Amino acid sequence: MSPILSLRGIRKTYSNGSISLEALRGIDLDVEEGDYVAIMGPSGSGKSTLMHILGCLDIATSGHYELAGRDVSTLSEGQLAEVRNRSIGFVFQQFNLLPSMTAQQNVELPLVYAGVGRAERSARAREVLTAVGLAxxxxxxxxxxxxxxxxxxxxxxxxVNNPDILLADEPTGNLDSASTEDVLDLLSGLHARGRTIILITHEHDVAVRSVHQYSIRDGLLGPLETGTLG
Structure with a gap:
């Protein structure tokens, strides 16, 4: 069976006049359906660039990225937006919740963009909020x-959109130790129920809660060694 996500030779170069910076230098990665992967790296390692490419928020300079059977490098901006809304569930360090809306209304937002009717939006939002312990x-x-x-x-x-992958970018970065443990337990529970999760972090204690761990440094990806520190 093919991986749910596959990267081959992914490179990303940023240019400013005559100056070029190679942020990613040939990334290969396969993620199987139902896997729980952590990618750990310090500031400046290329992990944010990689996260943006994985999340279809940016495109690689060269290389091949396939997500759920689709060649991402061939998609238009509109198609990439559709992939972001339907195939990838984003979890960010800053939460990115709208303060004027209730928890349920915040959860319903992706369904509004997807054109889902009000009754179904409400039912699906209530279901997932119950699943994460916020009934x-x-x-x-x-x-x-x-x-x-x-x-x-x-x-x-x-x-709420039942995405192919859950992409969590420093999801515990703004949390105290008790809340960090709570969120990591939730992610582990979601993985146990079959969710595919990719976690980006600079914290070793967070990375080791996953099943497969990688380290990114100087734009290169490799296995996370025991005792590696961010």
Missing amino acids: DRMAHRPGELSGGQQQRVSIARAL
Whole structure:
């Protein structure tokens, strides 16, 4: 069976006049359906660039990226936007919740963009909020929730379209230790139920909670060695 996500020879070069910076220098990566992968690296390692390419937020300078059987490098901007909305569930460090909306309304937003009707939006949002342990917080706005609860809302929002992969970029970066453990337990539970998860982090203790760990440094990807520090 083919991987759900496959990268071959991915390179990314940024140019400013006569100056060029090669942020990624030939990345190969396969992620199987139902896998839980962590990519760890310090600031400037290329992990943010790689995350943007994985999330179809940017395109590689060269190389091949296939996601759920589609060659991403051949897609138009409109098709890439569709992939971002339907195939990838994003979880960010900053939560990115709209403060004027309730938890349920925030979770429904991707379904609004996908043209899903009101009744189905409500039912699906309530289902995923219950699944992440927030059945009693659906009517609360972000300012009425703890950091850990806000991240659970963002995870529910990422799941509501039933994406092919869940892409989590430093999901514990703004959380205290108790909330970090809570969110990591949730991600492990989602993986146990068959979710495909890619986690980007600079924290070793977070990376080792995954099944497969990689280290990125100087734009090159390799296995995460025991004792590696971010």
